[in-house]
Structures are given as structure tokens and as C-alpha cells.
Amino acid sequence: MSDTTEAQRNPWLYGQDGPPSGIPRPGSGPGPWASGPSAGAPVTVEPAALRRAAGAARHLQGELRYAVSHAEPDTDAAARALSTDSFASGAALAQVLAWWKARWTSLDNRLGLTADRLEATAGAYRSTDASAASAFKAQ
Template identity: 80%
Template sequence: MADATTEAQQNPWLYGQDGPPSGIPHPGGASAAWANGSSAGAPVRVEPSALRQAAGVSRRLQGELRSTVSHAEPDTAAAARALSADCFSSGAALTQVLTWWKVRWTSLDNRLGMTADRLEATAAAYRSTDASSASAFKAP
């Protein structure tokens, strides 16, 4: 298993980081590529339907994760209890691993839900802004 530093770099969401791990170059080599990169000043094309579709994918993944965990968790807990009942020390170790994974499953589940919520909110905001801008430019 990788050490904590390597794991934090490979899985930044595990450690509450919203950006990429340090040491990974940004696109265009700029510290804020969206502000100074090669696309600065280029028109932005937003497709709320694509944002909603991405939110749907995130929700689907969240459902698949929940389904898989709902099967794996009780089976693993039962195996740990059986090993502990037979006086194997691996039962306690398996319980610790299950506890460790449950925290990560919950974190990923929350992250997928937040991602879907934010994508849907962004799509709604773009639609609302577009509609209000269009009505503001209508002839009196």
C-alpha cells in the first residue's frame, strides 16, 4: 500500500482538496490557465443540457456505488465476525479495513452527490441568466 503522501497525491478528494495535487502542471503552464492561458478572451460556450447530463452520470455512479457497498459491507462484516469467533486475529484486521473503507465510501458518495447538485445548479443558473438577459434585450 502507498504511503499517505502518495495516496494524498493520487486521491486528493480523500483529503478534502478541491484542486489537483501539487506537482501536477496546469494546462498552458499558467498558474490560472483560465485567466491567462491560450484560451483567454475566447468565447465561452455553455450547454446546460450537457451539465444536466453530467449530473445524471454522477447520480448514476452514486447509485452504483451504494448498490455495490450495500452488498459488500454486510458480507465483509460477516466474514470478520466469523474469523473473530474462530479466534483468528485477521477478523479484527478485517473489521478495521471495513471501517476504513466505509469512511471512504461515504466520502465518495457525498462527493458524487455534491458534484451532481452543483452541476444541476450551474445548469439552472445559466438557463435563468440567459432567459433574463434575453428578456432585458426585447424591444419595448
């Protein structure tokens, strides 16, 4: 076993978004796909698909909120009950709940932000497409 801490091995568990130190980063320049079979192929964007993906993110966000709304009070009650009987596990359970609440909140925020960005991207593509179409008609 190496001499690294769990926070170093699993930084995403401790609020870090990047990979652990020591993992090589990709070099700069075009990715391996730059000269692949789709290089230069037209890009097709479907705003409806982006909106469906945004809806799926919002649905997941709702499911997460529902699950948390049921798990949090029960876990909190268990932690308080164990703490009143002088069990050390009550304090540990309260710490776990606080840790999970932070992760649930972070995931909830990310799902909402993802949905917002998908919807904004779909709107931007539709707007740009309509603007380009009207510019061609005007000529």
C-alpha cells in the same frame, strides 16, 4: 526507499485532499492557456450537457450504493466469523471494512454534491440567459 510514511506518500488514502508535502504548487497569475489559441474566444455553455453530467454522477452514486449494499454485509459477516475463531485476520478485516466505509461515504457525498452543483449551474445559466433575453426585449 525514502523515510516517508505511507500517509505522507498517499494523503488521499487518509482523508487529505491536497497533494503530499514537498510537491511544488503552481505560481500565481494566469495559467499557460491565458495567451493560447482560445484566449478571448467566446465561452459556450450547454445547460443540457451539465444536466446530463449531473445525471451521470447520480447514476454512479446509485451504482456505488448498490455495490456497497452487497459488499458490506458479506465483509462484516466474514470479519465476525473470523473473529469468533480467534483469528487475528477478523479484527484486521473489520478495520479494513471501517476504513472502506468511510471512503465509500465520502465518495457518495462527493458524487451527490457534484450532481447538485452541476444542476444548480445549469439552472443558473438558463435563468441568466432568460433574464438577459427578456432585458433585451424590454429595450
